[in-house]
Amino acid sequence: MPTSELAAQVADIAGQLSKQTTRPMRFMEVCGTHSMAVARYRLRQLLPDNVRLISGPGCPVCVTPASEIDAAIALAKRPDVTVVTFGDMMRVPGSDGSLALARAAGGQVQVVYSPMQALELAVRRPDRHVVFIAVGFETTAPGVACAVQEAHRQQVDNFSILCSHKLIPPAMAALLESGEVAIDGFLCPGHVSTIIGTTAYEPLVRRFAIPCVVAGFEPLDIMRALAALVAQVVSGQARVENAYERAVQPEGNQKAQQLISRVFEVTAAEWRGLGVIAASGLRLREEFSHFDALKRLDIELRPVPENPACHCGEVLRGVMEPHECPAFGRACTPEHPLGPCMVSSEGSCAAAYKYR
Amino acid sequence: MTSDIVTLAHGSGGRAMQEFIRRELMPICDQELGRALEDAARLPFADGWLTFTTDTFTVQPLEFPGGDIGKLAICGTINDLAMRASQPLYISLSLVIEEGLKIDTLRRLLGSIGAAARENNVAIVTGDTKVVGKGQADGLFINTAGIGKPMMEPLPGVTRAQVGDKVLINGPVGEHGIAVLVAREGLQLQTELESDCAALAGLVADMVAAGGRAIHTLRDATRGGLAAVLNEIAAASGVGIEIDESRLPQNPAVMGACEILGLEPLEVANEGKLVAVVAPDAAPQILEAMREHPLGRQSAIVGEVMEGNRVTLKTLYGTSRIVDMPSGELLPRIC
Numbered sequence: 001m002p003t004s005e006l007a008a009q010v011a012d013i014a015g016q017l018s019k020q021t022t023r024p025m026r027f028m029e030v031c032g033t034h035s036m037a038v039a040r041y042r043l044r045q046l047l048p049d050n051v052r053l054i055s056g057p058g059c060p061v062c063v064t065p066a067s068e069i070d071a072a073i074a075l076a077k078r079p080d081v082t083v084v085t086f087g088d089m090m091r092v093p094g095s096d097g098s099l100a101l102a103r104a105a106g107g108q109v110q111v112v113y114s115p116m117q118a119l120e121l122a123v124r125r126p127d128r129h130v131v132f133i134a135v136g137f138e139t140t141a142p143g144v145a146c147a148v149q150e151a152h153r154q155q156v157d158n159f160s161i162l163c164s165h166k167l168i169p170p171a172m173a174a175l176l177e178s179g180e181v182a183i184d185g186f187l188c189p190g191h192v193s194t195i196i197g198t199t200a201y202e203p204l205v206r207r208f209a210i211p212c213v214v215a216g217f218e219p220l221d222i223m224r225a226l227a228a229l230v231a232q233v234v235s236g237q238a239r240v241e242n243a244y245e246r247a248v249q250p251e252g253n254q255k256a257q258q259l260i261s262r263v264f265e266v267t268a269a270e271w272r273g274l275g276v277i278a279a280s281g282l283r284l285r286e287e288f289s290h291f292d293a294l295k296r297l298d299i300e301l302r303p304v305p306e307n308p309a310c311h312c313g314e315v316l317r318g319v320m321e322p323h324e325c326p327a328f329g330r331a332c333t334p335e336h337p338l339g340p341c342m343v344s345s346e347g348s349c350a351a352a353y354k355y356r
Numbered sequence: 357m358t359s360d361i362v363t364l365a366h367g368s369g370g371r372a373m374q375e376f377i378r379r380e381l382m383p384i385c386d387q388e389l390g391r392a393l394e395d396a397a398r399l400p401f402a403d404g405w406l407t408f409t410t411d412t413f414t415v416q417p418l419e420f421p422g423g424d425i426g427k428l429a430i431c432g433t434i435n436d437l438a439m440r441a442s443q444p445l446y447i448s449l450s451l452v453i454e455e456g457l458k459i460d461t462l463r464r465l466l467g468s469i470g471a472a473a474r475e476n477n478v479a480i481v482t483g484d485t486k487v488v489g490k491g492q493a494d495g496l497f498i499n500t501a502g503i504g505k506p507m508m509e510p511l512p513g514v515t516r517a518q519v520g521d522k523v524l525i526n527g528p529v530g531e532h533g534i535a536v537l538v539a540r541e542g543l544q545l546q547t548e549l550e551s552d553c554a555a556l557a558g559l560v561a562d563m564v565a566a567g568g569r570a571i572h573t574l575r576d577a578t579r580g581g582l583a584a585v586l587n588e589i590a591a592a593s594g595v596g597i598e599i600d601e602s603r604l605p606q607n608p609a610v611m612g613a614c615e616i617l618g619l620e621p622l623e624v625a626n627e628g629k630l631v632a633v634v635a636p637d638a639a640p641q642i643l644e645a646m647r648e649h650p651l652g653r654q655s656a657i658v659g660e661v662m663e664g665n666r667v668t669l670k671t672l673y674g675t676s677r678i679v680d681m682p683s684g685e686l687l688p689r690i691c
């Protein structure tokens with residue numbers, strides 16, 4: 001479709017939204033890529049005043065607790081260890097520095113695009129212990145599972161992962177349960193849903209009677225999904241809808257799901273801002289526990305007090321919008337970040353600042 | 357979190373690098389001739405002027421689709437001179453070679469240096485070679501310096517953009533950065549993508565012939581991409597710039613890769629793209645001259661200089677947002 005036509009369709013949906021209802025509604029996106037797209041195209045400018053879109057805990061780096069960030073940085077400072085990570089983690093501030101600073105100070109830190117590259121590095125460099133920082137939601141877990149399985153098969157001994165994988169639906173449930181923010185519906189993450197499918201949101205809908213619409217990442221996808229959410233609220237319905245049919249199946253990607261459950265098991269996990277949520281994370285199964293960096297390298301996660309000046313926790317819960325944080329754009333900028341939300345490419349504060 | 361050590365962000369073309377230059381380097385530059393933050397300095401010589409620039413090149417891999425470090429080193433210095441509307445004349449060539457570099461590779465790269473110099477009528481006139489131990493350089497580093505002869509007076513400069521001027525670009529952005537990233541990381545993308553690495557002196561000569569003094573600013577959009585260059589111009593000239601997304605030429609392969617990797621195309625490096633800020637009445641004829649040149653077929657008028665101090669982008673959807681100075685290294689995202 002030519003872009004002028006796309007723009008016309010987006011404008012059209014925006015026009016209809018403002019005619020449909022004047023009742024205030026608040027929707028939450030739980031996906032960093034949505035946060036970025038919304039900010040990049042300034043889609044909020046197109047929404048009628050009564051429809052608000054807030055960001056939730058959809059940025060994997062941001063929800064990683066400070067204790068795990070510190071563990072990654074501590075690993076990077078060890079002379080025998082090479083830390084391998086996705087780029088997003090590099091500049092996240094820990095209580096003392098960041099991976100980028102650890103690298104500049106001589107630590108071995110490498111940025112990769114896929115966990116397999118970390119394993120390849122381990123094979124190439126038997127003299128070093130390679131730790132992959134396994135951060136991410138259901139989308140990245142299959143790739144990591146694949147690398148672990150392969151390491152197991154090849155008996156690669158100098159490879160392990162710092163496992164910080166998290167699951168999205170339990171976090172959505174925890175937010176609703178706390179009742180801290182009133183949410184009228186979820187804009188469900190496209191990438192995560194390709195893996196877990198639309199059925200993964202059914203229990204949420206049953207339990208909380210909350211509209212859930214899975215959305216793609218083009219402005220038109222997002223606007224369509226918002227229109228579907230508004231329509232559900234207006235008609236008093238609550239169901240799972242798929243507005244991203246071209247990529248998402250009801251049952252998701254079963255191969256990927258099997259891969260995840262072969263290597264990982266579900267466990268309680270700590271989320272920055274949300275605390276410990278039952279059954280919201282992944283840990284290596286006993287059979288693969290040999291690849292657990294914490295055990296292998298004898299690292300203990302030490303609880304770290306949150307920086308009181310940083311309100312990432314509130315931002316991740318949707319209680320505060322980035323510009324409402326007193327530090328936003330003042331004490332906290334991408335060059336001098338106070339919290340992960342300002343540096344991760346999917347962080348709400350980074351999105352709000354970059355495209356302000 | 358300020359750091360007491362140098363990090364890669366200090367060299368990434370974004371705000372961290374600018375802060376670094378201003379704080380650490382400006383104080384030792386010549387008060388009069390060396391403080392302008394231009395691509396090349398304008399120096400008095402005999403009864404006229406000459407322009408002078410230098411640049412150091414590091415890239416991994418050394419050879420990538422569309423170019424190599426040798427071609428880059430010649431084109432980059434030619435371009436810095438061209439951005440001051442100067443005809444490049446003489447170039448120096450210094451090599452820092454890491455022990456272990458294959459002679460074959462070195463020969464290929466030198467061949468490419470020679471070819472780029474010949475094609476652009478510049479003479480390599482002096483140079484230096486150092487070999488360092490394994491691990492002390494990433495294969496090969498190249499420094500080139502260049503001397504050029506100005507084609508007009510006053511020279512285009514980063515401080516000269518005026519309210520009402522039009523902003524032109526000679527093609528889609530992001531090709532070099534993405535092509536190198538793909539080659540370095542072995543990423544699988546559906547489309548072939550080549551670096552736009554090219555010497556722009558010929559294109560600039562045609563633009564000068566068509567527009568002359570109507571050309572107020574020329575700047576090549578290298579590290580930090582279009583976003584950095586527009587912000588530099590806005591800051592140095594004390595103006596705002598508005599870009600219209602629907603008029604930006606796009607390479608679908610770059611857009612696709614950026615989407616997957618979570619990168620902002622406007623922040624991705626180029627090696628053959630220039631931004632021209634020109635007087636509005638001369639814009640059509642300059643655009644025509646650009647489009648007639650092989651390196652400017654997809655040229656477009658993409659925006660306008662306004663009152664203010666910010667760079668903004670009118671999106672395809674009619675909304676408007678700020679285009680900020682990139683803040684550091686480009687780091688692709690997780691999913």
Ligand code: SF4
Nearest residue numbers: 311312325332339349
């Ligand atoms: S603006 Fe900075 S300090 Fe405030 S919540 Fe965001 S990251 Fe934390």
